[in-house]
Amino acid sequence: MIGERHSTMDDTWPVVELRQYTLRPGAREVLIELFDREFVETQEAVGMRIIGQFRDEDNPDRFVWLRGFRDMTSRGEALTAFYLQGDAWKAHGGTASATMLDSTNALLLRPVAQAAGFGLPDRRPQAGATALPPSRFMATIWHLDAPVDDTFVRFFDERVRPVLTGTGAHPVARFETEPSENTFPRLPVREGENVFVWFAAFEDGDRRRAHLDRLARSAAWNEEVLPELSARLSRPTQRLNLAPTARSLLR
Template sequence: MSAVGTRIVELRRYTLHPGARETLIALFEREFVTGQQEAGITVGGRFRDLGDPDRFVWLRAFPDMERRRRALEAFYGGPVWARHRDAANATMADSDDVLLLRGPGFLPEPGAREVTVTLCRPSDAAAFEAYAARHLGPGHALHRTEEAENDFPRLPVRTGEDVRVWFGPAEPPPWPVESLRLEPVRGQQPTRAR
Protein backbone atom coordinates (compact mmCIF):
# COMPACT_ATOMS: atom_id res chain seq x y z
CA MET A 1 0.00 0.00 0.00
CA SER A 2 1.20 3.44 -0.84
CA ALA A 3 -0.22 6.47 0.95
CA VAL A 4 1.17 9.94 1.49
CA GLY A 5 -0.14 12.69 3.79
CA THR A 6 -3.74 13.88 3.97
CA ARG A 7 -5.33 14.96 0.73
CA ILE A 8 -8.67 15.34 -1.00
CA VAL A 9 -9.50 11.94 -2.49
CA GLU A 10 -12.26 10.81 -4.82
CA LEU A 11 -13.37 7.18 -4.57
CA ARG A 12 -15.10 6.63 -7.91
CA ARG A 13 -17.25 3.57 -8.67
CA TYR A 14 -18.42 3.31 -12.28
CA THR A 15 -21.18 0.97 -13.44
CA LEU A 16 -20.38 -0.01 -17.01
CA HIS A 17 -22.41 -1.45 -19.83
CA PRO A 18 -22.16 -5.27 -19.93
CA GLY A 19 -18.82 -6.40 -21.32
CA ALA A 20 -17.32 -2.88 -21.48
CA ARG A 21 -14.99 -3.00 -18.47
CA GLU A 22 -11.84 -4.15 -20.28
CA THR A 23 -12.41 -1.56 -23.00
CA LEU A 24 -12.55 1.23 -20.41
CA ILE A 25 -9.54 -0.10 -18.48
CA ALA A 26 -7.41 -0.23 -21.64
CA LEU A 27 -8.42 3.33 -22.57
CA PHE A 28 -7.94 4.55 -19.01
CA GLU A 29 -4.45 3.10 -18.66
CA ARG A 30 -3.36 4.21 -22.13
CA GLU A 31 -4.74 7.78 -22.08
CA PHE A 32 -6.24 8.94 -18.79
CA VAL A 33 -3.56 8.15 -16.22
CA THR A 34 -0.92 10.33 -17.87
CA GLY A 35 -3.49 12.86 -19.07
CA GLN A 36 -4.76 13.45 -15.55
CA GLN A 37 -1.25 13.52 -14.11
CA GLU A 38 -0.31 16.26 -16.57
CA ALA A 39 -3.34 18.26 -15.35
CA GLY A 40 -2.18 18.08 -11.72
CA ILE A 41 -4.09 14.99 -10.55
CA THR A 42 -2.53 12.09 -8.62
CA VAL A 43 -4.09 8.87 -9.89
CA GLY A 44 -4.33 6.15 -7.24
CA GLY A 45 -5.49 2.55 -7.34
CA ARG A 46 -7.54 1.23 -10.24
CA PHE A 47 -9.57 -1.95 -9.72
CA ARG A 48 -11.97 -4.50 -11.15
CA ASP A 49 -14.80 -5.16 -8.68
CA LEU A 50 -14.71 -8.94 -8.11
CA GLY A 51 -18.37 -8.88 -7.06
CA ASP A 52 -19.62 -7.12 -10.19
CA PRO A 53 -18.18 -7.73 -13.69
CA ASP A 54 -19.57 -4.39 -14.83
CA ARG A 55 -17.95 -2.23 -12.14
CA PHE A 56 -14.67 -0.27 -12.30
CA VAL A 57 -13.39 1.38 -9.09
CA TRP A 58 -10.60 3.93 -8.87
CA LEU A 59 -9.16 6.74 -6.78
CA ARG A 60 -7.59 10.07 -7.53
CA ALA A 61 -6.17 12.69 -5.17
CA PHE A 62 -5.52 16.41 -4.94
CA PRO A 63 -3.57 18.50 -2.39
CA ASP A 64 -6.65 20.61 -1.53
CA MET A 65 -10.08 21.63 -2.86
CA GLU A 66 -8.84 24.66 -4.80
CA ARG A 67 -6.23 22.63 -6.67
CA ARG A 68 -8.84 19.91 -7.23
CA ARG A 69 -11.09 22.38 -9.04
CA ARG A 70 -8.22 23.77 -11.13
CA ALA A 71 -6.95 20.28 -12.05
CA LEU A 72 -10.41 19.03 -13.01
CA GLU A 73 -11.00 22.15 -15.12
CA ALA A 74 -7.67 21.55 -16.86
CA PHE A 75 -8.30 17.86 -17.54
CA TYR A 76 -11.97 18.02 -18.56
CA GLY A 77 -11.34 21.17 -20.61
CA GLY A 78 -8.19 19.74 -22.18
CA PRO A 79 -7.26 17.79 -25.29
CA VAL A 80 -6.99 14.29 -23.79
CA TRP A 81 -10.57 14.27 -22.52
CA ALA A 82 -11.82 15.96 -25.71
CA ARG A 83 -10.23 13.23 -27.86
CA HIS A 84 -11.37 10.25 -25.78
CA ARG A 85 -14.52 11.26 -23.85
CA ASP A 86 -16.97 9.76 -26.35
CA ALA A 87 -15.21 6.37 -26.23
CA ALA A 88 -15.06 6.48 -22.41
CA ASN A 89 -18.66 7.62 -21.97
CA ALA A 90 -19.85 4.88 -24.34
CA THR A 91 -18.67 2.28 -21.80
CA MET A 92 -20.47 3.83 -18.81
CA ALA A 93 -24.02 3.35 -17.55
CA ASP A 94 -23.34 5.45 -14.41
CA SER A 95 -20.27 7.44 -13.32
CA ASP A 96 -21.88 9.45 -10.48
CA ASP A 97 -21.21 7.05 -7.56
CA VAL A 98 -18.41 9.17 -6.10
CA LEU A 99 -17.36 9.79 -2.50
CA LEU A 100 -15.37 12.95 -1.77
CA LEU A 101 -13.01 12.04 1.06
CA ARG A 102 -10.08 13.33 3.07
CA GLY A 103 -7.25 10.86 3.56
CA PRO A 104 -3.91 9.61 2.34
CA GLY A 105 -5.02 8.07 -0.96
CA PHE A 106 -4.26 4.46 -1.81
CA LEU A 107 -2.28 2.40 -4.30
CA PRO A 108 -2.05 -1.39 -3.88
CA GLU A 109 1.26 -3.07 -3.25
CA PRO A 110 2.92 -4.37 -6.44
CA GLY A 111 1.75 -7.89 -7.14
CA ALA A 112 -1.37 -7.63 -4.92
CA ARG A 113 -4.08 -9.92 -6.25
CA GLU A 114 -6.97 -8.65 -4.16
CA VAL A 115 -7.77 -5.64 -1.99
CA THR A 116 -10.65 -5.36 0.44
CA VAL A 117 -12.27 -1.95 0.84
CA THR A 118 -14.69 -1.24 3.68
CA LEU A 119 -17.20 1.63 3.63
CA CYS A 120 -18.71 2.35 7.04
CA ARG A 121 -21.32 4.88 8.13
CA PRO A 122 -20.79 5.10 11.90
CA SER A 123 -23.66 6.41 14.00
CA ASP A 124 -21.29 7.72 16.70
CA ALA A 125 -18.11 9.59 15.71
CA ALA A 126 -16.46 9.18 19.14
CA ALA A 127 -17.18 5.46 19.20
CA PHE A 128 -15.71 5.16 15.70
CA GLU A 129 -12.53 6.92 16.83
CA ALA A 130 -12.19 4.34 19.63
CA TYR A 131 -12.79 1.50 17.15
CA ALA A 132 -10.22 2.94 14.71
CA ALA A 133 -7.61 3.35 17.47
CA ARG A 134 -7.96 -0.34 18.35
CA HIS A 135 -8.35 -1.91 14.91
CA LEU A 136 -7.01 0.34 12.13
CA GLY A 137 -3.36 1.18 11.58
CA PRO A 138 -1.55 3.37 9.04
CA GLY A 139 -1.64 0.56 6.49
CA HIS A 140 -5.43 0.74 6.36
CA ALA A 141 -5.24 4.23 4.79
CA LEU A 142 -8.33 5.48 6.65
CA HIS A 143 -10.37 8.12 4.78
CA ARG A 144 -13.27 10.28 6.04
CA THR A 145 -15.96 12.27 4.31
CA GLU A 146 -14.74 15.65 3.09
CA GLU A 147 -17.24 18.25 4.27
CA ALA A 148 -16.33 20.96 1.73
CA GLU A 149 -18.84 21.62 -1.01
CA ASN A 150 -18.10 20.12 -4.40
CA ASP A 151 -16.90 23.16 -6.35
CA PHE A 152 -16.76 21.25 -9.65
CA PRO A 153 -20.48 20.44 -10.07
CA ARG A 154 -19.97 19.11 -13.59
CA LEU A 155 -18.90 15.90 -11.77
CA PRO A 156 -21.43 15.08 -9.02
CA VAL A 157 -20.43 13.54 -5.69
CA ARG A 158 -22.60 11.86 -3.09
CA THR A 159 -23.58 14.25 -0.29
CA GLY A 160 -25.29 14.01 3.08
CA GLU A 161 -23.30 10.97 4.18
CA ASP A 162 -20.71 10.60 6.93
CA VAL A 163 -18.53 7.79 5.63
CA ARG A 164 -15.27 6.14 6.71
CA VAL A 165 -13.34 4.10 4.15
CA TRP A 166 -10.33 1.84 4.71
CA PHE A 167 -8.32 -0.74 2.81
CA GLY A 168 -7.39 -4.22 3.99
CA PRO A 169 -8.85 -6.61 6.54
CA ALA A 170 -9.90 -5.45 9.99
CA GLU A 171 -12.13 -6.51 12.85
CA PRO A 172 -15.72 -5.75 11.75
CA PRO A 173 -17.09 -2.57 13.32
CA PRO A 174 -20.44 -2.51 15.15
CA TRP A 175 -22.08 -0.47 12.36
CA PRO A 176 -23.37 -1.55 8.96
CA VAL A 177 -20.63 -1.74 6.36
CA GLU A 178 -20.28 -2.28 2.65
CA SER A 179 -17.28 -4.40 1.70
CA LEU A 180 -15.76 -4.50 -1.76
CA ARG A 181 -13.39 -7.17 -3.04
CA LEU A 182 -11.23 -5.58 -5.71
CA GLU A 183 -8.62 -6.85 -8.13
CA PRO A 184 -5.91 -4.29 -8.91
CA VAL A 185 -5.40 -3.44 -12.57
CA ARG A 186 -1.96 -4.85 -13.45
CA GLY A 187 0.95 -2.55 -14.22
CA GLN A 188 -0.09 0.29 -11.93
CA GLN A 189 2.69 2.63 -11.00
CA PRO A 190 2.51 5.44 -8.48
CA THR A 191 1.58 8.60 -10.37
CA ARG A 192 2.12 11.98 -8.81
CA ALA A 193 0.87 15.15 -10.35
CA ARG A 194 3.65 17.03 -12.10
Protein backbone atom coordinates in the same frame (compact mmCIF):
# COMPACT_ATOMS: atom_id res chain seq x y z
CA MET B 1 -24.10 10.96 19.53
CA ILE B 2 -20.76 11.22 17.72
CA GLY B 3 -19.50 14.80 17.92
CA GLU B 4 -17.77 17.04 15.45
CA ARG B 5 -14.07 16.59 14.76
CA HIS B 6 -11.43 18.29 12.62
CA SER B 7 -8.83 15.89 11.25
CA THR B 8 -5.18 16.57 10.47
CA MET B 9 -4.88 15.86 6.77
CA ASP B 10 -2.26 13.96 4.83
CA ASP B 11 0.48 16.28 3.56
CA THR B 12 0.60 14.89 0.03
CA TRP B 13 -2.85 14.06 -1.33
CA PRO B 14 -5.29 15.13 1.40
CA VAL B 15 -8.36 15.02 -0.87
CA VAL B 16 -9.25 11.67 -2.40
CA GLU B 17 -12.08 10.60 -4.68
CA LEU B 18 -13.32 7.01 -4.50
CA ARG B 19 -15.21 6.45 -7.74
CA GLN B 20 -17.35 3.39 -8.56
CA TYR B 21 -18.57 3.12 -12.16
CA THR B 22 -21.34 0.81 -13.27
CA LEU B 23 -20.53 -0.22 -16.84
CA ARG B 24 -22.39 -1.71 -19.74
CA PRO B 25 -22.12 -5.51 -19.78
CA GLY B 26 -18.81 -6.58 -21.26
CA ALA B 27 -17.40 -3.04 -21.45
CA ARG B 28 -15.00 -3.07 -18.50
CA GLU B 29 -11.94 -4.26 -20.42
CA VAL B 30 -12.54 -1.58 -23.05
CA LEU B 31 -12.55 1.12 -20.38
CA ILE B 32 -9.53 -0.25 -18.51
CA GLU B 33 -7.42 -0.42 -21.67
CA LEU B 34 -8.42 3.12 -22.60
CA PHE B 35 -7.96 4.46 -19.07
CA ASP B 36 -4.52 2.95 -18.55
CA ARG B 37 -3.39 4.17 -21.96
CA GLU B 38 -4.89 7.67 -22.17
CA PHE B 39 -6.08 8.91 -18.76
CA VAL B 40 -3.21 8.39 -16.32
CA GLU B 41 -0.40 10.73 -17.33
CA THR B 42 -2.84 13.24 -18.83
CA GLN B 43 -4.66 13.69 -15.51
CA GLU B 44 -1.45 13.82 -13.50
CA ALA B 45 -0.05 16.46 -15.86
CA VAL B 46 -2.71 18.92 -14.67
CA GLY B 47 -2.21 18.36 -10.94
CA MET B 48 -3.91 15.14 -9.83
CA ARG B 49 -2.52 11.80 -8.68
CA ILE B 50 -4.08 8.64 -10.07
CA ILE B 51 -3.79 6.44 -7.00
CA GLY B 52 -5.33 3.20 -8.19
CA GLN B 53 -7.50 1.51 -10.81
CA PHE B 54 -9.27 -1.75 -10.05
CA ARG B 55 -11.54 -4.50 -11.29
CA ASP B 56 -14.25 -5.25 -8.75
CA GLU B 57 -13.96 -9.02 -8.39
CA ASP B 58 -17.54 -9.38 -7.20
CA ASN B 59 -19.09 -7.43 -10.06
CA PRO B 60 -17.79 -7.80 -13.64
CA ASP B 61 -19.50 -4.56 -14.63
CA ARG B 62 -17.94 -2.34 -11.96
CA PHE B 63 -14.72 -0.32 -12.35
CA VAL B 64 -13.33 1.35 -9.22
CA TRP B 65 -10.63 3.99 -9.09
CA LEU B 66 -9.03 6.54 -6.79
CA ARG B 67 -7.46 9.91 -7.49
CA GLY B 68 -5.92 12.45 -5.17
CA PHE B 69 -5.68 16.25 -5.01
CA ARG B 70 -3.63 18.76 -3.05
CA ASP B 71 -6.72 20.60 -1.80
CA MET B 72 -10.26 21.42 -2.86
CA THR B 73 -9.28 24.55 -4.80
CA SER B 74 -6.68 22.75 -6.89
CA ARG B 75 -9.18 19.92 -7.40
CA GLY B 76 -11.54 22.28 -9.21
CA GLU B 77 -8.69 23.71 -11.27
CA ALA B 78 -7.30 20.29 -12.20
CA LEU B 79 -10.68 18.85 -13.19
CA THR B 80 -11.45 21.92 -15.26
CA ALA B 81 -8.11 21.60 -17.03
CA PHE B 82 -8.64 17.91 -17.77
CA TYR B 83 -12.33 17.71 -18.68
CA LEU B 84 -12.94 21.11 -20.24
CA GLN B 85 -9.58 22.16 -21.64
CA GLY B 86 -7.47 19.04 -22.14
CA ASP B 87 -6.99 17.14 -25.38
CA ALA B 88 -7.22 13.64 -23.88
CA TRP B 89 -10.82 13.92 -22.74
CA LYS B 90 -11.82 15.71 -25.91
CA ALA B 91 -10.37 12.87 -27.96
CA HIS B 92 -11.40 9.89 -25.85
CA GLY B 93 -14.12 11.02 -23.45
CA GLY B 94 -16.91 9.92 -25.75
CA THR B 95 -15.53 6.40 -25.98
CA ALA B 96 -15.08 6.23 -22.20
CA SER B 97 -18.59 7.54 -21.51
CA ALA B 98 -20.08 5.00 -23.90
CA THR B 99 -18.90 2.18 -21.62
CA MET B 100 -20.76 3.59 -18.59
CA LEU B 101 -24.27 3.21 -17.29
CA ASP B 102 -23.58 5.29 -14.17
CA SER B 103 -20.54 7.34 -13.14
CA THR B 104 -22.08 9.34 -10.27
CA ASN B 105 -21.18 6.97 -7.42
CA ALA B 106 -18.28 9.01 -6.06
CA LEU B 107 -17.22 9.72 -2.48
CA LEU B 108 -15.07 12.70 -1.58
CA LEU B 109 -12.73 11.70 1.26
CA ARG B 110 -9.91 12.95 3.48
CA PRO B 111 -7.52 11.00 5.76
CA VAL B 112 -8.75 10.75 9.35
CA ALA B 113 -5.32 11.74 10.70
CA GLN B 114 -1.79 12.58 9.70
CA ALA B 115 -0.24 9.64 7.83
CA ALA B 116 -3.61 7.86 7.55
CA GLY B 117 -3.62 8.20 3.76
CA PHE B 118 -1.94 5.91 1.28
CA GLY B 119 1.80 5.40 1.20
CA LEU B 120 2.42 5.47 -2.54
CA PRO B 121 5.41 4.26 -4.56
CA ASP B 122 7.27 6.75 -6.71
CA ARG B 123 6.68 4.94 -9.99
CA ARG B 124 3.98 2.97 -11.74
CA PRO B 125 4.40 0.46 -14.59
CA GLN B 126 5.03 2.19 -17.90
CA ALA B 127 2.41 2.74 -20.59
CA GLY B 128 1.70 -0.50 -22.41
CA ALA B 129 2.27 -2.71 -19.36
CA THR B 130 -0.03 -5.73 -19.28
CA ALA B 131 1.25 -7.87 -16.38
CA LEU B 132 -1.29 -8.00 -13.57
CA PRO B 133 -0.03 -7.98 -9.98
CA PRO B 134 -1.15 -10.84 -7.71
CA SER B 135 -1.96 -8.39 -4.90
CA ARG B 136 -5.51 -7.65 -3.87
CA PHE B 137 -7.15 -4.78 -1.99
CA MET B 138 -10.30 -4.52 0.06
CA ALA B 139 -12.17 -1.26 0.60
CA THR B 140 -14.72 -1.26 3.42
CA ILE B 141 -17.26 1.56 3.54
CA TRP B 142 -19.15 2.26 6.75
CA HIS B 143 -21.99 4.77 6.64
CA LEU B 144 -22.35 6.39 10.05
CA ASP B 145 -25.25 8.20 11.66
CA ALA B 146 -23.03 11.23 12.38
CA PRO B 147 -19.67 12.63 11.24
CA VAL B 148 -16.54 10.73 12.23
CA ASP B 149 -15.05 12.02 15.48
CA ASP B 150 -12.10 11.16 17.75
CA THR B 151 -14.24 8.65 19.63
CA PHE B 152 -14.90 6.65 16.50
CA VAL B 153 -11.25 6.81 15.37
CA ARG B 154 -10.17 5.49 18.79
CA PHE B 155 -12.81 2.76 18.54
CA PHE B 156 -11.35 1.71 15.21
CA ASP B 157 -7.73 1.88 16.34
CA GLU B 158 -8.21 0.25 19.75
CA ARG B 159 -11.07 -2.21 19.14
CA VAL B 160 -11.44 -2.86 15.42
CA ARG B 161 -7.88 -2.79 14.11
CA PRO B 162 -6.52 -5.47 16.50
CA VAL B 163 -9.21 -7.92 15.38
CA LEU B 164 -8.61 -7.14 11.72
CA THR B 165 -4.86 -7.54 12.13
CA GLY B 166 -5.33 -10.77 14.06
CA THR B 167 -7.41 -12.22 11.23
CA GLY B 168 -4.96 -11.21 8.52
CA ALA B 169 -6.07 -7.75 7.34
CA HIS B 170 -3.69 -4.85 7.89
CA PRO B 171 -5.40 -1.47 7.24
CA VAL B 172 -3.20 0.66 4.97
CA ALA B 173 -5.36 3.80 4.87
CA ARG B 174 -8.32 5.30 6.72
CA PHE B 175 -10.59 8.05 5.45
CA GLU B 176 -13.67 10.05 6.37
CA THR B 177 -16.04 12.22 4.36
CA GLU B 178 -14.55 15.44 3.02
CA PRO B 179 -17.45 17.82 3.77
CA SER B 180 -16.40 20.72 1.52
CA GLU B 181 -18.60 21.87 -1.31
CA ASN B 182 -17.99 20.12 -4.63
CA THR B 183 -15.57 22.36 -6.53
CA PHE B 184 -16.39 20.78 -9.91
CA PRO B 185 -20.19 20.38 -10.04
CA ARG B 186 -20.10 18.87 -13.53
CA LEU B 187 -18.97 15.68 -11.78
CA PRO B 188 -21.46 14.89 -8.99
CA VAL B 189 -20.29 13.42 -5.70
CA ARG B 190 -22.40 11.83 -3.00
CA GLU B 191 -23.27 14.57 -0.53
CA GLY B 192 -24.91 14.58 2.89
CA GLU B 193 -23.30 11.25 3.89
CA ASN B 194 -20.98 10.43 6.77
CA VAL B 195 -18.60 7.63 5.87
CA PHE B 196 -15.54 5.96 7.32
CA VAL B 197 -13.59 4.07 4.66
CA TRP B 198 -10.63 1.80 5.33
CA PHE B 199 -8.43 -0.09 2.90
CA ALA B 200 -6.48 -3.28 3.42
CA ALA B 201 -3.85 -4.82 1.14
CA PHE B 202 -3.19 -8.53 0.66
CA GLU B 203 -0.47 -10.44 -1.14
CA ASP B 204 -3.07 -12.33 -3.16
CA GLY B 205 -6.72 -13.31 -3.31
CA ASP B 206 -6.23 -16.40 -1.17
CA ARG B 207 -5.01 -14.32 1.76
CA ARG B 208 -7.96 -11.97 1.45
CA ARG B 209 -10.40 -14.89 1.41
CA ALA B 210 -8.65 -16.42 4.43
CA HIS B 211 -9.04 -13.14 6.32
CA LEU B 212 -12.76 -12.93 5.58
CA ASP B 213 -13.24 -16.53 6.67
CA ARG B 214 -11.37 -15.99 9.94
CA LEU B 215 -13.25 -12.76 10.58
CA ALA B 216 -16.60 -14.47 10.06
CA ARG B 217 -15.63 -17.07 12.68
CA SER B 218 -14.05 -14.64 15.16
CA ALA B 219 -15.78 -14.51 18.53
CA ALA B 220 -14.11 -11.19 19.32
CA TRP B 221 -15.55 -9.71 16.13
CA ASN B 222 -19.03 -11.19 16.34
CA GLU B 223 -19.61 -10.84 20.06
CA GLU B 224 -17.69 -7.70 21.00
CA VAL B 225 -16.81 -5.44 18.08
CA LEU B 226 -19.63 -5.96 15.57
CA PRO B 227 -22.51 -5.14 17.93
CA GLU B 228 -20.92 -1.82 18.90
CA LEU B 229 -20.07 -1.03 15.29
CA SER B 230 -23.56 -1.91 14.04
CA ALA B 231 -25.12 0.50 16.52
CA ARG B 232 -23.28 3.35 14.79
CA LEU B 233 -24.12 2.41 11.20
CA SER B 234 -26.95 3.96 9.22
CA ARG B 235 -26.90 1.36 6.43
CA PRO B 236 -25.26 -1.99 5.65
CA THR B 237 -21.51 -2.23 5.18
CA GLN B 238 -20.21 -2.13 1.60
CA ARG B 239 -17.09 -4.16 0.91
CA LEU B 240 -15.21 -3.84 -2.40
CA ASN B 241 -12.88 -6.70 -3.30
CA LEU B 242 -10.45 -5.13 -5.74
CA ALA B 243 -7.84 -6.38 -8.20
CA PRO B 244 -5.36 -3.73 -9.45
CA THR B 245 -5.04 -3.12 -13.17
CA ALA B 246 -1.66 -3.41 -14.87
CA ARG B 247 -0.87 0.31 -14.34
CA SER B 248 -2.39 0.91 -10.92
CA LEU B 249 -0.02 2.75 -8.59
CA LEU B 250 -1.53 0.87 -5.65
CA ARG B 251 -0.48 -2.71 -6.31
